[in-house]
Amino acid sequence: MKNNIKIFRVMKGLSQEQLAKEVNVSRQTINALEAAKYVPSTVLALKLAQILGKQIEDLFELEEGD
Amino acid sequence: MKNNIKIFRVMKGLSQEQLAKEVNVSRQTINALEAAKYVPSTVLALKLAQILGKQIEDLFELEEGD
DNA sequence: ACAAAATGTAAAAAACACTTGTCAATATGT
DNA sequence: ACATATTGACAAGTGTTTTTTACATTTTGT
Numbered sequence: 001m002k003n004n005i006k007i008f009r010v011m012k013g014l015s016q017e018q019l020a021k022e023v024n025v026s027r028q029t030i031n032a033l034e035a036a037k038y039v040p041s042t043v044l045a046l047k048l049a050q051i052l053g054k055q056i057e058d059l060f061e062l063e064e065g066d
Numbered sequence: 067m068k069n070n071i072k073i074f075r076v077m078k079g080l081s082q083e084q085l086a087k088e089v090n091v092s093r094q095t096i097n098a099l100e101a102a103k104y105v106p107s108t109v110l111a112l113k114l115a116q117i118l119g120k121q122i123e124d125l126f127e128l129e130e131g132d
Numbered sequence: 133a134c135a136a137a138a139t140g141t142a143a144a145a146a147a148c149a150c151t152t153g154t155c156a157a158t159a160t161g162t
Numbered sequence: 163a164c165a166t167a168t169t170g171a172c173a174a175g176t177g178t179t180t181t182t183t184a185c186a187t188t189t190t191g192t
Contacts, residue, residue, distance in 0.1 A: 001108075025149095034169095038150090042122070056123065062109070091182090095182075100139095101141085105180085110180085
């Protein structure tokens with residue numbers, strides 16, 4: 001599961017910590033997400049999409065094996 | 067967290083079991099989802115949106131407390 | 133009325149998101 | 163060069179949550 005969170009976050013001029021605060025998670029969670037260590041819950045995905053002004057489908061891409 | 071899975075599933079003329087097979091989960095998972103017993107993983111949400119021809123944002127709606 | 137298909141529900145297992153803490157590395161600005 | 167802000171990475175744990183297995187009920191068609 002690939003994601004483009006980092007790209008859109010930077011485009012918004014936000015630090016990981018700032019984004020984390022906006023969606024109520026720890027900074028490490030954002031960091032791990034950008035490193036594709038795991039896939040966020042649907043709730044978090046929706047919040048991220050909302051803050052970043054994108055559709056979830058823009059942020060995440062299904063891969064072989066998902 | 068509300069969802070419209072049932073509505074779109076029926077519009078597609080699919081049974082719970084058929085939809086379940088398409089997205090590789092048990093039939094009961096679909097049933098529980100439609101009963102809003104829980105929110106599916108992002109992976110499953112993406113697959114459902116794909117099969118139903120909708121955006122995740124069309125299927126799920128954030129509520130107070132999510 | 134009967135069989136088959138579809139749906140509902142509950143308990144339990146299995147999987148996973150997320151936190152906290154910590155340290156190292158890289159970038160940014162003065 | 164120095165200090166500060168930002169990011170990367172990792173371990174360990176916890177608690178939550180998704181998902182399955184199994185059984186019961188309802189619906190549909192003939």
